Each structure stands twice: as structure tokens, then as C-alpha cells.
Amino acid sequence: MTNENAPESQPTPAETPEPNAEPAEDFGALLKEFERSHTHKPASGAKQLEGTVVSLSAEQVFLDIGYKTEGVLPRTAFERNAEGVKPGDSLPVSVKGRNEEGYYELSRFKVAQPRDWSALEAAYAEKLAVVGTVTAVVKGGVSVDIGVRAFMPASRSGTRDAAELEKLVGTEITCRITKLDVTDEDVVVDRRVVLEEQARGLVEGRRAAMKEGDTLSGTVRSLVPYGAFIDLGGVDGLLHVSDIAWGRVSKPEDVLSVGQELQVRILKIDPETKKISLGLKQLQAEPWVAAADKYQAGQRVTGTVTRITDFGAFVEMEAGVEGLIHISEMSWGKKVRHPSDVLKPGDTVDAVILGIKPEERRISLGLKQTLGDPWAEIQQKFPVGAQIEGPVTNLMKFGAFVQLAEGIEGLVHISEISADKRINHPSDVLRTGQVVKAQVLAIDTEKRQIKLSMKQLVPTSIDEYIAEHKAGDVVSGRVVEESAGRATIELGEGIRSVCRIGSNAAVAPEAKTEAKADLSSLSSMLTARWKGNAPAASNRPEPLSAGQIRSFKIVKLDAETKQIVVELA
Numbered sequence: 041m042t043n044e045n046a047p048e049s050q051p052t053p054a055e056t057p058e059p060n061a062e063p064a065e066d067f068g069a070l071l072k073e074f075e076r077s078h079t080h081k082p083a084s085g086a087k088q089l090e091g092t093v094v095s096l097s098a099e100q101v102f103l104d105i106g107y108k109t110e111g112v113l114p115r116t117a118f119e120r121n122a123e124g125v126k127p128g129d130s131l132p133v134s135v136k137g138r139n140e141e142g143y144y145e146l147s148r149f150k151v152a153q154p155r156d157w158s159a160l161e162a163a164y165a166e167k168l169a170v171v172g173t174v175t176a177v178v179k180g181g182v183s184v185d186i187g188v189r190a191f192m193p194a195s196r197s198g199t200r201d202a203a204e205l206e207k208l209v210g211t212e213i214t215c216r217i218t219k220l221d222v223t224d225e226d227v228v229v230d231r232r233v234v235l236e237e238q239a240r241g242l243v244e245g246r247r248a249a250m251k252e253g254d255t256l257s258g259t260v261r262s263l264v265p266y267g268a269f270i271d272l273g274g275v276d277g278l279l280h281v282s283d284i285a286w287g288r289v290s291k292p293e294d295v296l297s298v299g300q301e302l303q304v305r306i307l308k309i310d311p312e313t314k315k316i317s318l319g320l321k322q323l324q325a326e327p328w329v330a331a332a333d334k335y336q337a338g339q340r341v342t343g344t345v346t347r348i349t350d351f352g353a354f355v356e357m358e359a360g361v362e363g364l365i366h367i368s369e370m371s372w373g374k375k376v377r378h379p380s381d382v383l384k385p386g387d388t389v390d391a392v393i394l395g396i397k398p399e400e401r402r403i404s405l406g407l408k409q410t411l412g413d414p415w416a417e418i419q420q421k422f423p424v425g426a427q428i429e430g431p432v433t434n435l436m437k438f439g440a441f442v443q444l445a446e447g448i449e450g451l452v453h454i455s456e457i458s459a460d461k462r463i464n465h466p467s468d469v470l471r472t473g474q475v476v477k478a479q480v481l482a483i484d485t486e487k488r489q490i491k492l493s494m495k496q497l498v499p500t501s502i503d504e505y506i507a508e509h510k511a512g513d514v515v516s517g518r519v520v521e522e523s524a525g526r527a528t529i530e531l532g533e534g535i536r537s538v539c540r541i542g543s544n545a546a547v548a549p550e551a552k553t554e555a556k557a558d559l560s561s562l563s564s565m566l567t568a569r570w571k572g573n574a575p576a577a578s579n580r581p582e583p584l585s586a587g588q589i590r591s592f593k594i595v596k597l598d599a600e601t602k603q604i605v606v607e608l609a
Contacts, residue, residue, distance in 0.1 A: 091133040091146065093125060101125060103133065103146065111135065111144035116242055121249030134214075147238065157222050160188065164217040169234050172215060174208040182208060184215065190227035198232040243274045247314065250275070252306050255323065260300045263292045270304055270318055277316035279304060286321045286360025288346050327360035332398040335361075340410065345387040353383045355391060355405060363403035365391060370407045372414050372447035372488075375434075382407070414447045415488055421445070422490065425600055426480045427497065432470050440466040442478060442492060450490035452478055459495035505535050506597050506604065514609045519588045527584055529592060529606055537604035539592060541584065584608075 091103035091111060098115075101122055105111045111133065115122040133146040163170050172186035181193040182205060192215060199205045219228035250256070250272075258270035258277065267280040281289055289295055296302075308317040335341070335357075343355035343363065352366040370382045383389065392409035396402070422428060422444055434441040439453040457463055457470070470476065478492035509515070517529040520536065527539045584590070592606035 089133055089135065091131055093127050093129040093131075095127060096122060096125065102143075103131075105133065105135070105144065105146070107144060109138075109142055109144060111146040112139070113146045113148065114242070114245070116245035116249055117148055118245060119248055121245070148241070156187065160186070160217065160220060160227070161222065164220040167216060169214050169216050170229070171212060172229065173212050174210065177206060177209060181205075184213070184229055186215070186217075186227070186229065188225065188227060190217070190229045192229045192231060196230040196232045198235045239274065246273055247275050247316075250306055250309065250316070252309055254306045255303055256306065258302060258304050258318070260296050260298050260302070263296060263298060265291070268292050268296050270302075272304075272316070275316065277304070277306070277318040279318040279320055283307065283317075283319040283321055286324065286327050287356060287358075288362070321360075327358060328398055328401050331361055331401075331403075332396070335393055335396055335403065337393050337395055339393045340390060341393060341405075342388065342390050343405075345383050345385050345389060347385060348379050348383065350378065353379045355389060357403075361403070363391065363393070363405040365389075365405045365407050369394065369405070369409070372408045372411070374447060408447075411447075414445060415485055418448065418485060418490070419483055422448075422480050422483070424480050424482060427477060428480060428492070429475060429477050432472055432474045432476060435466045435470060435472060437465060440470050440476075442476060444490065448490070450478070450480070450492040452476075452492045452494050456481070456491075456493035456495055459498055501533065502535050502602050502604075503599070505532060506599050506602070509594055509597060511594050511597055513594045514591055515594060515606070516589060517592050517606065519584050519586050519590065521586055522584050531592075531604065531606075535604070537592075537594075537606045539584075539606050539608065540595070541608075 089105045091105045091113075094102045094104050094110060096102070096115070100112045100114055101118065103111045103113065113133065118125055131148065133148055136145040136147050139145050160170075162168075170186050172184040172190065174182050174192075175185050175189075176183045178191070181191055181195075182197060184190045184192050194202075194205055196218075197205055197208065199208065213231050214234050215229040215231040216234055217227060218230045218233075219226065221227070256272050258272045261269045261271040261276065263269075265281075267278055267284070270277045270279050279292075281292055284292065284295060302320065303323060304318040304320055305322045306316060307319045307322065309315075310317075341357050341363075343357040346354050346356045346362060348354075350367075352364050352369075354362050354364055356362050365379075365383070367376050367379050370376045370379065376382055389407060390410045391405040391407050393403060394406045394409070395404040428442070428444050428450070430443040430445075432440050433443050433449060437454075439451050440457070441449045441451055443449050452466075454463055454466055457466060463469060476494060477497055478494045479496040481491040481493050481496070483490050515531055517531045517537070519539075520528040520530050522528075522541075525541055527541060529537045529539045531537055591609040593609045594604065595607050596603070596605040598604075
């Protein structure tokens with residue numbers, strides 16, 4: 041029985057309603073109710089819908105599909121990035137799901153949902169995609185309900201492992217019937233082929249939206265010796281190693297890494313192969329544009345040797361700007377056989393700009409110009425007649441090269457090696473590296489040539505004769521030959537001098553006929569001369585003639601030129 045006098049239970053403070061308070065509401069339940077009342081589902085068995093374009097944004101196309109909420113398609117799902125699409129256009133679409141913003145995600149993929157075997161046969165014949173629900177994981181794959189029980193092999197599920205396959209249970213998938221046997225009720229479906237076709241459609245749509253000159257974001261997918269493959273959102277492009285940077289890049293991995301995000305520019309799209317060529321350096325200022333103002337001939341610069349060739353060395357002065365040091369500009373005198381004898385990659389060198397052609401992207405550099413021209417003061421350091429000493433650097437058939445100083449070599453011709461014997465080849469008496477003494481005979485600064493002589497430093501009979509005599513000495517000599525104004529006099533074996541014939545010396549005329557000597561007159565003349573009272577006319581010198589032996593007075597001795605000048609005594 042109920043005790044009527046018992047006090048009524050009092051509500052707790054939390055249960056006591058506030059004055060004018062509205063009843064508490066479950067907002068989660070309200071939201072679900074709203075979605076149920078505002079969401080239309082397609083008629084049974086009809087997954088394909090007709091969508092009408094409402095508006096377009098930079099990335100998406102919005103469509104009215106008959107639901108309270110609009111559906112969206114990416115612009116890449118259309119040709120030319122939806123350039124020709126406009127509000128009011130209609131097209132068939134399928135619902136894939138809903139995105140984070142609440143819009144229905146659509147697909148242009150044609151989908152059917154058969155309800156009987158005849159519908160299945162039609163979908164199989166037309167190769168239409170069908171919608172089904174994964175019901176269980178079975179041996180070798182999964183079971184899919186597409187109106188009838190179908191089998192989908194694990195390899196055709198589009199999953200990577202068993203864990204992903206398990207996650208498909210209870211989800212709705214789009215697949216294609218690959219085998220249909222009505223009699224045995226044997227149906228096999230393939231989800232992977234549908235995913236691949238959808239992916240290809242997205243790729244083609246994205247590829248169609250690309251054009252040369254576009255700047256896009258991409259991810260380095262892989263590195264190869266000749267460049268890097270960049271993922272542009274399902275579409276691969278090749279960034280060639282020559283287009284990574286303005287400076288020289290030996291290996292892509294020196295500046296790029298897999299997974300790296302970067303901005304690239306589309307340089308070319310091959311209309312036949314669909315290959316896309318990308319550039320990274322094109323997004324930076326080209327250094328050669330300012331090269332003409334920055335570099336001038338005669339300027340001294342510093343750079344790094346990037347590579348060596350048979351004809352020279354390339355030097356990078358700044359990223360993207362290289363100059364060439366030709367092999368002929370590496371040394372003033374030393375013959376460089378190969379640039380690698382002087383430089384190697386990685387060397388830091390100073391050089392002088394010899395010429396610049398910005399329009400051809402060429403700069404000529406000189407290495408030897410930074411060392412100073414040793415030929416500038418060659419005549420002061422090694423005047424003609426000077427004696428030098430140096431090693432033999434090279435032996436040739438025609439002579440021997442001798443080093444006078446760093447970068448300076450002179451040639452001793454084969455005829456100037458020895459005065460005593462005939463030499464067939466310089467190697468008969470000389471060897472490379474042997475230190476020899478020589479005399480400078482001539483210098484040609486324009487041709488950068490120095491003529492040397494070794495035999496000039498070897499004492500000869502004329503050297504000894506000059507050393508033993510002095511100007512004023514009276515010596516005997518034989519007249520070798522005479523001509524107008526001068527005669528050649530032999531003073532000893534191999535020693536000849538020049539006699540100047542003055543007004544007081546006569547040259548004997550050539551005898552036309554042989555005359556008989558007057559012995560009586562000759563005897564009286566000699567007696568008179570001996571006694572010193574010969575007539576004045578008889579004091580005149582006897583004329584010179586070849587073969588005479590006469591007395592001569594030395595007028596000049598020149599040891600350097602080995603020249604002797606005499607006159608009649």
C-alpha cells in the first residue's frame with residue numbers, strides 16, 4: 041500500500057527546473073535527425089545520378105544532385121581542367137562519400153547496382169562498375185554482396201596486406217564483374233581495375249590541365265644519374281641534372297633528396313609521349329644576365345676548377361658562370377702537356393679575364409697572367425753576350441732547350457753545341473737534366489725566343505791569341521786576300537784579322553807580264569835603306585799582294601766578337 045501521508049520525494053538540485061528553463065536537448069540526436077530528414081538517397085538500385093553544374097571554384101566544380109547538400113568534383117576530372125564547363129551543364133555522376141566540409145564526393149565513373157541475374161549479365165556485358173558490400177574475409181580473398189554473393193581475390197582488392205583487407209569488411213566498394221556463371225552462380229569481381237581506371241582518369245585530367253610555363257609543387261620521387269623524377273600529384277615529370285641549378289651539378293643527390301618538396305616549372309610537354317620536362321633553376325635569376333656588367337677584360341677573379349679537358353680547365357667564378365683557362369694560358373715558358381699537370385678539379389685559382397662574350401656565355405681566362413710576364417725584363421736580366429747556366433729541359437733533333445729561369449728557356453742549336461766535332465744529335469753529348477753553360481747570342485721578345493751557344497764559351501786559338509797580345513803590338517802575317525780598301529791577314533793557324541788600307545799603303549797591281557828583277561838596283565837600294573840614306577821616294581810602303589808576309593801593327597782586339605784589326609807596320 042501506498043502511504044498517502046508519506047512525503048513526496050524531493051528533486052535534487054540538478055533535477056529542479058529553473059524558472060523559464062527550456063527542456064534539455066540531445067544535439068547529437070538532433071544532428072542525426074537533421075541528416076535523415078535532409079538527405080535523399082537514390083532510388084533502390086540506382087547509384088547513377090544526374091548532376092547539374094551550379095558553380096565553379098579554382099579547384100572544384102559544384103553540382104546539384106537532388107540532395108539537400110551539393111556534390112563536388114575536382115576540376116581535374118574534366119578535360120582541360122574544366123575550362124569549357126559552365127553552370128547549367130548536366131552530367132552523370134556517382135556518390136563516393138562525403139568530405140570534411142559535408143559535401144558529397146562525386147565520381148564520373150559510371151556505376152550500376154544490379155538486383156537480379158539479368159541486370160548482372162548486362163553489367164558484365166557492358167563492363168560496368170557495380171556497387172557491393174564486403175561481407176567477410178574468406179580463403180584467398182573476400183566475399184562481396186552485389187545483389188548476389190560474389191568472390192573477390194585478395195590480389196584484386198587493391199589492398200597491400202591482410203590488415204587492410206580486414207578493414208574492407210562492412211564497407212561499400214565499387215568493382216567490376218570479371219567472371220559470371222549464372223548456372224553455377226559463380227561470380228568474381230575486381231576492385232583493383234576500377235581503382236586503377238579512376239586513378240588514370242585523375243592523372244589524365246591533371247595532365248590535361250598542365251601547360252608549358254606552369255609553376256607547380258612537386259615531390260622528389262626518385263633520383264637517377266641524369267636527374268630526378270618529380271611527382272606532380274600522380275603525374276611524373278623529369279628534372280634533368282642540367283636544369284637543377286645554374287651552377288654545375290655533378291650528381292643530383294648532391295642537392296636533392298627523395299621526399300623533398302620543391303617548386304618546379306614545366307619546360308616542355310611532349311605531345312606524343314606525354315613526357316614532361318621540368319626546370320628548377322628557371323625559377324631563379326640567370327647569372328649570365330648580369331655577367332656583362334660584373335666582369336670585364338683584365339679583371340682578376342678567383343674561382344674553383346670544375347672539370348679538366350684536353351684543351352684546358354673550366355673555372356666556376358660564381359654559380360652558373362664558368363670561364364676557360366686554355367692550356368696555352370697556363371704557363372709562360374713551361375710546355376704544359378696536359379692541363380692536369382697544372383690543375384685538378386676542386387682547386388681554387390686566381391686568374392685574369394682575357395676576353396668575355398656574354399651573348400655566347402664564354403669567358404676566356406689566363407692563369408700565367410697572374411704570375412707576371414717573365415719576358416718583360418728578359419733583355420735586362422740576360423743581355424746578348426751574357427753567360428748563363430741552367431739544366432737541359434728537352435732534347436730535339438735540331439738542338440737542346442736550356443732553362444734560364446722559371447718559365448724562360450733558350451735554344452742551343454746543334455751547330456752551337458761543339459766547335460771541335462760534328463754532332464748528329466744533341467743526345468750524343470747532352471742529356472736531359474744536365475746543367476750546362478752557354479752564351480746568349482740573340483733575343484726575340486715578340487717570338488719569345490732566345491738563341492744560345494755552348495761552343496762560344498770553349499777557348500779557341502783566337503781566344504788565346506787575343507789574350508797574349510795587346511793593341512800596338514807589331515806582328516807578322518800573311519796576306520790571304522785583298523780588295524778595295526781592306527785585306528784579310530792570317531796571323532796564325534785559324535787566326536785572321538782585317539787590315540785597313542790607307543793612302544800610305546798601296547796595293548800591287550796584278551802583273552800582266554813577268555818582269556825580270558834588276559839585281560844591281562835591288563842591292564844598292566837595300567844598302568841605302570840599311571844605311572839610312574835612301575831617297576825619299578824609296579820610303580813608300582811596298583804594295584800588298586796575296587801571299588806576301590809582312591809586318592802589321594795591332595790596332596784593335598775584341599774578345600767578345602773575336603775580332604782583330606791591324607794595319608801595315
